Amino acid sequence: MNYCAKCLIPDTKPYTVFNDKGVCSACVSHEQKQQKTGGINWQIREQEFDKIVKEAKDKKAPYYDCLVPVSGGKDSITQVHRLLKHGVRILAVNVDYGIKTEVGISNLNLIAERMGAALTIYKPEQTLHKQLIKIGFEQFGDPDLLSHTLLHAYPLHTALAYKIPLVVLGENSAFEYGGDTEIANSNSITREWFSKYAANGGRDALFVSRTYGIDYEKLRLYDFPDDLKGSGTKTIFSSYYFFWNSEEHLEIAKSYGFKTLESSREGTYRNYVGIDEKINRIHQYMKVLKFGYGRATDHACEDIRNGRLTRHEAAKLVKLYDTQELSGYYIDDFCAYLQYSKEEFYSILERYRNLSIWKRGRNGVWHLPANDKKFGIQADDCPTEVK
Ligand SMILES: [Zn+2]
Structure with missing residues (x-):
């Protein structure tokens, strides 16, 4: 997997285009949005x-x-x-x-x-x-x-x-x-x-x-x-x-009484995104299996572009949250809703694990080698808790 030179978007993401400097189209769009440097008015x-x-x-x-x-x-x-x-x-x-x-x-x-x-x-x-x-x-x-x-x-x-x-x-x-x-x-x-x-x-x-x-x-x-x-x-x-800014939208929504979660939502470090519905968590997890990146990457890239995180800080969050396992909170309701047994559910999930990017360790645990090596982040370089 290769990554955008500015954010953490991988080249496995569908439809993403990289310019000759290795910068992804989302980062290029972000530059176009900057009014101060002659972008969109x-x-x-x-x-x-x-x-x-x-x-x-x-x-x-x-x-x-x-x-x-x-x-x-x-x-x-x-x-x-x-x-x-x-x-x-x-x-x-x-x-x-x-x-x-x-x-x-x-x-x-x-x-x-x-x-x-x-x-x-x-x-x-x-x-x-x-x-x-x-x-x-x-x-x-x-x-x-x-x-x-x-x-x-x-x-x-x-x-x-x-x-x-x-x-x-x-x-x-x-x-x-x-x-x-x-x-x-x-x-x-x-x-x-x-x-x-x-x-x-x-x-x-x-x-x-x-x-x-x-x-x-x-x-x-x-x-x-x-x-x-x-x-x-x-x-x-x-x-x-309008300049698309999640933080600004959150403040506007809160002024009408919008509620967030008390802690971050599974699979990312934000506590206010994707909190309204459960199946989307399965969708996001399958994205990690197929393309090697998840919701934390999406959020971290937005935060890098808006100057809220450095690339290094963002990479730590991605490593910590992107590959978080699916919990029963999501799986139980999904299986009950569609009448799958847990065995059926996991066997379908596993069909979509992309073996060209996932490796199984000697302990039998799957991991993304790209997550260990990318951005110079070491396993013990990650915080166990994020504020
Ligand atoms: Zn980028």
């Missing part, structure tokens, strides 16, 4: 955002002016927050695709209870949905595969059905986290973006329908609505108009 972008929201309001749509897809996390609360000063009618749409946590439900409810937006929660038909989670988990090593397409597609279908003129999306992951440079600078969602970033390289509803014989009519809401183009509904990525 965020005041102008915010004015553009204000204009788009005003245009949506002026359309006098029948039910709502804006739709915001929400998980109940800090980012989606921030999306709603940024619309409030415009006095628009907001419909927040949540897709309940997995196993929600108590703190997740409590944070999600803030949107309707304290933010002046309407909230709709969509729970898909469970027999079909569980079948789709199993296909993702067993065949592609990603239990969130079709949940992910649903949570992107369903709000778009809702906007079309209600004739809502504006959908305010979160971040363009191609831009923020390093991806295809051609679609990184887009400010709206397209089928091409959806196919790559929501449907993990084209494993979309149509593909699943053809491969597994599920009637496509049942999967329509899992698929990108092609009639979006040419409709009266516009979509925008917030990260195109």
